[in-house]
Amino acid sequence: xxxxxxxxxxxxVTKIEEKPATRPVARQRRPxxxxxxxxxxxxxLGITAxxxxxxxxxxxxxxxxxxxxxGYYTSLVIHALPAGIALAIGxxxxxxxLRQRFPRGHRIAGRVYLxxxxxxxxxxxxxxxxxxxxxxxxxxxxxxILAWLFTAAQAYRTIRRGDVKAHRIWMIRNYTLTFxxxxxxxxQLILLQVWPLMPDLEYSEIYTSSAWLSLVGNIxxxxxxxxxxxxxxxxxxxxx
Numbered sequence: 274x275x276x277x278x279x280x281x282x283x284x285x286v287t288k289i290e291e292k293p294a295t296r297p298v299a300r301q302r303r304p305x306x307x308x309x310x311x312x313x314x315x316x317x318l319g320i321t322a323x324x325x326x327x328x329x330x331x332x333x334x335x336x337x338x339x340x341x342x343x344g345y346y347t348s349l350v351i352h353a354l355p356a357g358i359a360l361a362i363g364x365x366x367x368x369x370x371l372r373q374r375f376p377r378g379h380r381i382a383g384r385v386y387l388x389x390x391x392x393x394x395x396x397x398x399x400x401x402x403x404x405x406x407x408x409x410x411x412x413x414x415x416x417x418i419l420a421w422l423f424t425a426a427q428a429y430r431t432i433r434r435g436d437v438k439a440h441r442i443w444m445i446r447n448y449t450l451t452f453x454x455x456x457x458x459x460x461q462l463i464l465l466q467v468w469p470l471m472p473d474l475e476y477s478e479i480y481t482s483s484a485w486l487s488l489v490g491n492i493x494x495x496x497x498x499x500x501x502x503x504x505x506x507x508x509x510x511x512x513x
Contacts, residue, residue, distance in 0.1 A: 310364065310368075313364050313452070314365075316452075317361060317364055317452065317455060318361055320360065320455045320458065321358075321360050321361045324353070324357075324454075325353050325354060325357035328350045328353040328354070329350065329353075329354065342403045342404075342405070343403075344399065345400060345403055348396045348399040348400040349400055351392065351393075351396035352396035352397045352400060353393075355388075355390070355392040355393040355396075356389070356390075356393035356397075356454060358385065358386075358389045359386050359389040359390050360451055360452070360454055362382050362386045362389070363386065363451055363452070366383060366444065366448075367444075367445075383432075387425050387428070387429055390421060390422075390447065390451065391425060394418045394421045394422050394425075397414060397417075397418055398415075401414040401415055406477050406480065406481065407477055407481060409485075410477070410480065410481040413481065413485050413488055416488060417453060417484075417488050420446075420450055420492075421447065421450045421451070424446045424447035424450065425447050427439075428440055428443035428444045428447055431443055438503070441503065442499055442503055445499060445503075446495050446496075446499070449491045449492065449495035450488075450491065453484075453487040453488055456486070456490060456491055457483050457484055457486075458483075460482070460483040460486045460490075461479060461480060461483040464482060464483060465479060
């Protein structure tokens, strides 16, 4: 029996009870999101800690480093340090709680990240021009550099005009390209395992294939995430 003047009728209450709640679904996704974030962060910090220091102490342990090319080693050092900084900063910029609790720190880290990307990209431009690893690798690196700089510029432009959602999308795209430093080495490790099965394959071809796989693969993953998680309409949350 319904109370006089009550906005809730028996039919309305029944419809509310029949609507599926969306909050449990969101909660089920959180453990996976946390796992992926930790995987991303550990990979980024691990690659930075392992591959950047050798360039800062003379590069004697860097395999295949051609010192006969003028300025080649210097450009790699100038590229490696800021690229490592950007790689390490990136994951923490996507943590909502950190952004909300330390907005000023988020802005400062964002500026450092973008400056690091620009410096690393410009240094990589020279090393890509003078490298003797082949035209196919040069094209892959130039495509990465152009996309890296373009997405950084778009991320800066959108946040300057206050478009937070667009800024987030462009930063996802940009960090995906930064993270190519990780996936390139993952693909390289996988291809090296099958190298004995293809004895005619040269190491330069393995490295070039890894570079293209990391570039195309990372872009595909980023666009999938953006379309299905950022741009897709979210289901309404119903009140109990």
